[in-house]
Structure formats: C-alpha cells, structure tokens
Amino acid sequence: NAGVTQTPKFQVLKTGQSMTLQCAQDMNHEYMSWYRQDPGMGLRLIHYSVGAGITDQGEVPNGYNVSRSTTEDFPLRLLSAAPSQTSVYFCASRDSSYNSPLHFGNGTRLTVT
Amino acid sequence: GNSVTQMEGPVTLSEEAFLTINCTYTATGYPSLFWYVQYPGEGLQLLLKATKADDKGSNKGFEATYRKETTSFHLEKGSVQVSDSAVYFCALSEGWFSGGYNKLIFGAGTRLAVHP
Numbered sequence: 001n002a003g004v005t006q007t008p009k010f011q012v013l014k015t016g017q018s019m020t021l022q023c024a025q026d027m028n029h030e031y032m033s034w035y036r037q038d039p040g041m042g043l044r045l046i047h048y049s050v051g052a053g054i055t056d057q058g059e060v061p062n063g064y065n066v067s068r069s070t071t072e073d074f075p076l077r078l079l080s081a082a083p084s085q086t087s088v089y090f091c092a093s094r095d096s097s098y099n100s101p102l103h104f105g106n107g108t109r110l111t112v113t
Numbered sequence: 114g115n116s117v118t119q120m121e122g123p124v125t126l127s128e129e130a131f132l133t134i135n136c137t138y139t140a141t142g143y144p145s146l147f148w149y150v151q152y153p154g155e156g157l158q159l160l161l162k163a164t165k166a167d168d169k170g171s172n173k174g175f176e177a178t179y180r181k182e183t184t185s186f187h188l189e190k191g192s193v194q195v196s197d198s199a200v201y202f203c204a205l206s207e208g209w210f211s212g213g214y215n216k217l218i219f220g221a222g223t224r225l226a227v228h229p
Contacts, residue, residue, distance in 0.1 A: 004156070031214050042117075042202060042219040043157075050214060090156055094214070099145050099164060099206060102217065104156025 002026050006091050006105035013081040013112045021076040021108050023091030029103070031094045032074040036060065036087040037107070043090065049074055081112045115140040115207045117220035122200075125226045126193055134188040134223045136177075136203035144205040146170075146179050146186040147217070151200040160188075160201070193227045200224045 007022045025032065033048035045058030049068040063085060065077040074093075078085060088109050092102040120135040138146065145164040149157040161170030166181035175190045186203060200222045206215040 040221050042221040101159035106156050
C-alpha cells in the first residue's frame with residue numbers, strides 16, 4: 001500500500017547544480033502533479049500531467065522540467081538550482097472521478113546554497 | 114483571480130477546547146471547497162469536502178459548512194486532541210485542466226498546536 005513515493009527526503013544543492021526529484025505512484029492514477037510549499041504561501045502548482053506523454057505548466061513552472069514516460073512515474077528536474085528554489089516539494093496524484101482527492105507523497109525538502 | 118484566505122496561525126489550544134479555523138474564498142461560479150490536513154513529516158491528506166452551497170462536510174469530528182452568502186468554509190471541531198496538531202489547508206476547485214481535471218487553489222495553511 002505504497003501510494004505516492006518521493007525520493008529523496010532531503011537534498012542540499014549548490015547554486016547552479018542540477019538534480020531530479022523522483023515521484024512514483026502505484027494507484028494507476030492518470031493525473032500527477034508537483035507542488036512547492038513555502039511558508040505563508042501554501043502550495044503552488046509547478047507542473048502537472050494528465051497521462052503518459054502529456055504534461056503542462058502550472059502556476060510557477062520556471063526553472064523546472066518534467067516528463068511522463070509511464071503512468072507510474074513523474075520526475076521533476078531542476079535545471080540549474082537557485083536559492084529561490086529552496087522549498088519543500090510535494091508530488092500528488094488523483095483518479096479521474098470528479099473532485100477526487102489528491103494523494104500526496106511525504107515531500108522532499110530541498111535547500112539550495 | 115480565485116483565491117483562498119485563511120486565518121494566520123499558529124492556533125494554540127488546550128486539549129478538549131473548541132476549534133475554529135476561518136477560511137474565506139473569492140471565486141467565480143460554484144467551486145467545490147476542501148480542507149486538507151498535513152501531519153508533521155507527511156504530505157497533505159483530504160479531511161473533508163463540500164461541493165455545493167449549504168453542504169456540510171464532516172470527518173473525524175471536524176465539520177465545515179459551505180456558506181455562499183459569506184463566501185466562507187470555516188473548519189470546526191468541538192473538542193480537540195493532541196493528535197489533531199497539524200497544519201490545515203483550505204482549498205477550492207476552479208476551472209478545468211485538459212482531460213477534465215479541475216484545478217485546486219490552496220490557502221496558506223494554519224498551524225494548530227494542541228497541548229495536554
């Protein structure tokens with residue numbers, strides 16, 4: 001009963017480095033998404049996908065890339081890390097029924113120095 | 114655009130106290146409204162929802178009523194426990210993504226700390 005699994009849990013990067021945050025779900029959900037959580041700002045949508053091969057931008061996409069080659073996996077790539085990307089990142093998925101709840105992973109805490 | 118405003122925290126209560134966390138929203142049309150809860154070290158999980166005006170969502174002793182006339186969806190619980198300590202997020206659905214998925218807009222979150 002894994003649900004949504006994110007790795008790593010913690011990461012420290014230097015400015016300019018790149019990395020990939022991994023997200024996998026085992027619920028056969030077509031919809032997957034990435035949010036960042038910052039103090040006082042709630043959750044903001046970075047990118048989302050409504051199925052394999054289909055991705056689109058959310059509210060704050062700059063500096064991030066995504067791809068969706070399988071239903072299960074939805075990695076988030078930071079191309080050149082900046083201190084402004086210090087945040088907690090959540091992956092979430094949901095099924096296709098109306099107003100279905102989002103299922104969240106436990107998050108990745110990223111610090112960029 | 115659409116938005117959600119929550120009361121600032123932290124909210125600090127003693128066990129068995131009454132809880133209210135205020136949430137108001139700005140939206141066109143008829144959004145659905147949600148409360149999500151985030152326990153320490155975990156992701157968010159759905160607590161309750163209401164899909165139309167005057168609906169009451171309830172779960173685990175928490176309740177919230179969709180009030181269109183006051184554009185509010187306040188979260189209440191009659192007697193909180195230490196285990197309710199968490200961050201609570203109000204959210205609304207708006208519009209549509211491709212594929213028929215509606216968008217969710219989250220408030221900033223309200224931290225609740227319950228002491229024995």
